[in-house]
Amino acid sequence: MxxxxxxxxxxxxxxxxxxxxxxxxxxxxxxxxxxxxxxxxxxxxxxxxxxxxxxxxxxxxxxxxxxxxxxxxxxxxxxxxxxxxxxxxxxxxxxxxxxxxxxxxxxxxxxxxxxxxxxxxxxxxxxxxxxxxxxxxxxxxxxxxxxxxxxxxxxxxxxxxxxxxxxxxxxxxxxxxxxxxxxxxxxxxxxxxxxxxxxxxxxxIDTAFYDPDGHFKKLHPPFPDPLIVFTGQMDYRPNIEAVSDFAQNAMPVISAQHPEATFAIVGRNPNQAVSDLSMLPGVQVTGAVEDVRSWLAAADVVVAPLRIARGIQNKVLEAMAMAKPVVASPAAAEGIDAEHGQHFFVEENVGAEAARVCTLLAEPSSGLSIGKAARAHVMAHYGxxxxxxxxxxxxxxxxxxxx
Missing domain, CATH: 3.40.50.2000 (Glycogen Phosphorylase B;)
Structure with missing residues (x-):
């Protein structure tokens, strides 16, 4: 046969x-x-x-x-x-x-x-x-x-x-x-x-592709600094709800401590609700981008504040592979074999997420250390x-x- x-x-x-x-x-x-x-x-x-x-x-x-x-x-x-x-x-x-x-x-x-x-x-x-x-x-x-x-x-x-x-x-x-x-x-x-x-x-995860030292176009100044990034398909309901919650409830807290901070929502097909978030202070909606690595590489912090999530979130692994500090909800972190505080941060609610982002923006060296450990962990366990x-x-x- x-x-x-x-x-x-x-x-x-x-x-x-x-x-x-x-x-x-x-x-x-x-x-x-x-x-x-x-x-x-x-x-x-x-x-x-x-x-x-x-x-x-x-x-x-x-x-x-x-x-x-x-x-x-x-x-x-x-x-x-x-x-x-x-x-x-x-x-x-x-x-x-x-x-x-x-x-x-x-x-x-x-x-x-x-x-x-x-x-x-x-x-x-x-x-x-x-x-x-x-x-x-x-x-x-x-x-x-x-x-x-x-x-x-x-x-x-x-x-x-x-x-x-x-x-x-x-x-x-x-x-x-x-x-x-x-x-x-x-x-x-x-x-x-x-x-x-x-x-x-x-x-x-393709760690050769998602490599902070890889060959891809870099965002050139002027770009937002500090920069908080979310990546995902922006006509998908859990992503829509996640960025809406973060933009409306976390960003005011973050902006109070870091007035220049920008939250970039990176992903194609943003629906009207997502596009409208760009009218909020400190929020940018990019739509489709040529290469998501350009935005991940420029990010100071990557967030994954999903309230509804099933399975393993590739967006978290991609950011970790790019050696970025990730602040994730419990739903977004579920299924990922990594340690809170060592490879990424898992925060219970939008208030805790905002507080963690503020700390990382205030202490860049901490973010660099977590990002380095995150990439090493992904390379060892997620090929x-x-x-x-x-x-x-x-x-x-x-x-x-x-x-």
Missing amino acids: MREILFLAHRIPWPADRGDKIRSHHILKRLCEMAPVHVGTFADDERDMGFAEAMDGLVASRHVELRDKPHWQAGLEGLFTGRPISVQSFASRTMQNWVDARIASGRISHIFCFSGQMAQYVPNDFAGRFIMDFVDVDSAKFESYAEEGHAFMRWVNRREGRVLGRFETEIAARANASLLVSEAEAALFQRRTATSIVMALGNG WRSQLAPLDRLMGLGTDDPQ
């Missing part, structure tokens, strides 16, 4: 420029070292569609489809069919036909599915090995969303958490293994699904090669029986 891999991902794993794509990008590259890989994936926009050809020469075949289904349509379909809305957002007959054709060829012995939305394309009767990377417990995220907002959205998110939880349980029962990004997420998933074959597959080492055993491509 031919041994080839079908890799399904909800976003094209090229370029590796946001958290989920960074993980899928490195997993795909590792799988391509094991066997021929066929990739089925979606692009969020025309920009991402333009990167489809970047996979040529690496993968055996690819199907990249522009996902343009409106949110309202996915919502109605989800409510009508009883399926999770977040799953229905990625439902496509064209994608299903492509997947079915690949499997019908008789060459596919393994399916690696990245993100629960893509599990709908794996046939119930697939006889090969099926590895499901849920990454995070998405149903728990929607349950947390249901605790706030207006009544209708609370109902929608409560329903999504419940229906998606059932979907996750059903998929996990079919998979040969279910992967989560951290031990904490894996333990939560196991409790919720009663699934036995659950394990953590952590995120890594992609070591993080993805369990894939060899999970895929079982070195044995005679792929089952």
Whole structure:
């Protein structure tokens, strides 16, 4: 039997420029070292569609489809069919036909599915090995969303958490293994699904790329000094809530002690709520930037004040790799094997975050020391090669029986 891999991902794993794509990008590259890989994936926009050809020469075949289904349509379909809305957002007959054709060829012995939305394309009767990377417990995220907002959205998110939880349980029962990004997420998933074959597959970091001494464009004066930086996709709700809280509640405290301090919100697709934060004193919204390393290198402090977070935050590891002092919330720090006060700072609330940032701005040498220790720690423990080492055993491509 031919041994080839079908890799399904909800976003094209090229370029590796946001958290989920960074993980899928490195997993795909590792799988391509094991066997021929066929990739089925979606692009969020025309920009991402333009990167489809970047996979040529690496993968055996690819199907990249522009996902343009409106949110309202996915919502109605989800409510009508009883399926999770977040799953229905990625439902496509064209994608299903492509997947079915690949499997019908008789060459596919393994399916690696990245993100629960893509599990709908794996046939119930697939006889090969099926590895499901849920990454995070998405149903728990929607349950947390249901605790706030207006009544209708609370109902929608409560329903999504419940229906998606059932979907996750059903998929996990079919998979040969279910992967989560951290031990904490894996333990939560196991409790919720009663699934036995659950394990953590952590995120890594490219420390050669995220190197403060690397070759990248530097921000040239005049730029804000001192500079506090947040990085992330700025149409993502947890990021929006994080920067809003920090800009509105931490920056007034910081500005009182450090009047020249600027909080730079660095990331593409800022929604209107984020863009409006630039009207606040000491707040700058950059939108998309050419190279996030330029802003990380210029930062005096990097903050990750997320109140809702699942799994491991790449933004924290990237800043640590760039030898920057990081002030993170407990949610943003969860799953990262590092010590408070030694490799980064974990603060309980926005008041404590503001106080810690003030201290670091007042004592630059302390920040330099923490940043140096942070980079050394990331280099020692978070390389992609070591993080993805369990894939060899999970895929079982070195044995005679792929089952």
